[in-house]
Amino acid sequence: MLKENFNHYSLILDQTARRVKQYAQASFSLNEIDLTVDQWAVLKTLYENTDLTQKELADKCGKDQPTLTRIVDLIIKKDYIKRIEHPSDRRCLHLQLTEAGLKKVEDLAPTVSKFREKAWENLTKEDFEHFTRILNKIYQNLEQK
Structure with a gap:
């Protein structure tokens, strides 16, 4: 049964991930936040892990080096991070992070958290536990060894 529905499950996972990102980006735009979701992820990651190399940051953000370089260059132009x-x-x-970047993260974190909470409405603690277990298992299945 699982193998017959594999494509369906993969499609749902892909569509949901896309929808979460689209919703977040639309929320950023509606609230006139001058960042993309990917730029926010980089800022938040640097806030939580100070003084990273670009390679370390790319790994933590799940981005390849060229993509991360483009994102970093744009954020540097906004004076939120520095090399x-x-x-x-x-x-x-x-x-x-620059002082402006630090302030940006601290100012936006509660607002961004509210955007993210929308996806989790109407889910129980048990739902979260199953969801987390399943996503962790998928991630582990795909870890490079």
Whole structure:
């Protein structure tokens, strides 16, 4: 039964992930937030993990290097993050939030949290537990070894 419905389950997963991102981006636009969802993810990740290399940030955000570079370049133009030289390795650049970036994350975090809560309405604690278990299992199945 599972194999016959595999394409259906994969389609639902893909559609839901797309819809969550579309809803979040529309919410950003309606609230005149000058960021994309991907830019927000980078800012939030840097807020939670200070002083990362671009490779480390790409890994944490689930982005490839070229995509992350484009996102980072746009955020730098907005003066929310900066590249700094590593003290002992000039070839290695680290990314840090600027004061404006820090304030942006702190100001927006409650609003963005409200956008995200919309997707979770009407779900029980048991729903969350099953959902988390299933997503973790899918993730583990696809981990590169």
